[in-house]
Amino acid sequence: MTKNAGCLDFRLEMSNIATTSPSSSVGDYVKAIWELGGGTGTASTKEIAGRLSVAPASVTNMLGRLRERGFVDYERYRGASLTEEGRAEALRLVRRHRLIETFLLEHLGYSWEDVHEEAERLEHAVSDAFTERLAKMLGHPERDPHGEPIPTVDGTLAPDDSRSLVDAEAGERVAISRVSPGVGDDDAPVLVYLGERGLVPGRELVVEEVRAVDGVVTVEDEDGVSHALGPALAASIFVRIYPESAQE
């Protein structure tokens, strides 16, 4: 472990000396493309601009620079997709982000909906050494507080075997695996609402009804409380059928 940390320090030093480490802007773009493209797909200029609250022209500009740097494949009017290098960089940031969120929540008492913004700033400031020490301190968690999988150091991301609640069927017994409001900006209200009602990752539910006419999903939680969720809310909740460790 001491050996490991030393190795990481070394890697960090090298990356600082050899190649200039990506600025936080570059990181933001790469991460945005990763999130929009789902890891493999393509993101359009407009989508990226919306995600980062930046003018489309700025995106075009930066995309050119990212191409030079080898992070994206990009041809004008064609949108951008990540290269292997870009994907690795994105996963590195996602790992940092999710570990930091976990720390903020578990050790600093942040609320579920507040962690994102702080993590967003911190992920650009911490070193790889810090990240790995934090991971160790947290017990190498595999998922963050929202239930999202945390990429490993070598850039592996656990496959996502969960489905949205809107695709559930009445009678199914499920466990919430993650809560991911759409890629829009204002996630906080949704997270607050669900958090207050205990609808957080790990919670087990029974699907009572998925009403075709208006998309409202009704579920019953472990305490026997029923929740009627509108389509937007239900779409934010991802579940796994019959949790692995299901007893009873």
Place this chain on the structure above:
Amino acid sequence: MTKNAGCLDFRLEMSNIATTSPSSSVGDYVKAIWELGGGTGTASTKEIAGRLSVAPASVTNMLGRLRERGFVDYERYRGASLTEEGRAEALRLVRRHRLIETFLLEHLGYSWEDVHEEAERLEHAVSDAFTERLAKMLGHPERDPHGEPIPTVDGTLAPDDSRSLVDAEAGERVAISRVSPGVGDDDAPVLVYLGERGLVPGRELVVEEVRAVDGVVTVEDEDGVSHALGPALAASIFVRIYPESAQE
């Protein structure tokens, strides 16, 4: 406390909305002036340039901008000193820095000499809310791992009642209060050396000899081990005579 955190969040929000929060460069300059000027004095262009590893011309440039912003009093060829606002900003950063160092050392297992660099980057990324939550988690420490006092939220800094070991006298019984290599850049070797020998804040020593001819100071530690320290090393070690909590 919940009330407190809420208040801090509010303060943070306001500062983000009302005045643009200082960039990390601005913070670096303000902190450098504070450190060089000892909190009250003046720092020259050259000194600041050396401290920040930046060209003197860049300092002149930035000093003009800091004056506009109200952080420094500055006239050409006269050096710069902090205004009240500048001093407050500096202390805010110093508080962050020292709290972060404490966290890195106590919770992430960083070594004594490694904390500085990481903290230097992090202090520009964390929010006030983060800082205060961290302070709470650490038990509101009054000093950092180097023994330096941590400014309070309202900008008060404990007075420094310690003296350098070079000013000690033979026979005195002292406790190391802090270890501060000069303002030069490469502190790490000194910290490593002292750390390996257990010469860290809190350690009690008996001064055996302060040799006038070559400035070597000899001390005996709690385990009866003698250390002969050259003048440069001795100057880095600050002590208090008869620690308050002295028993024995």
Place this chain on the structure above:
DNA sequence: TTTACAGTTTAGACGATGCTAAAAACTTCC
């Protein structure tokens, strides 16, 4: 007092990132 030099400022430029306005290219629909 004059000179010489260390320290400081000015001038001009650059790279990164962002913006707006206007032109160009794709798409879609008739």
Place this chain on the structure above:
DNA sequence: GGAAGTTTTTAGCATCGTCTAAACTGTAAA
């Protein structure tokens, strides 16, 4: 196939922080 609309790009500019080279100032020594 072309008009209309949307998306994207180009062009030109602004800001921040930095740099180098050259000019300037202040001071200490002769």
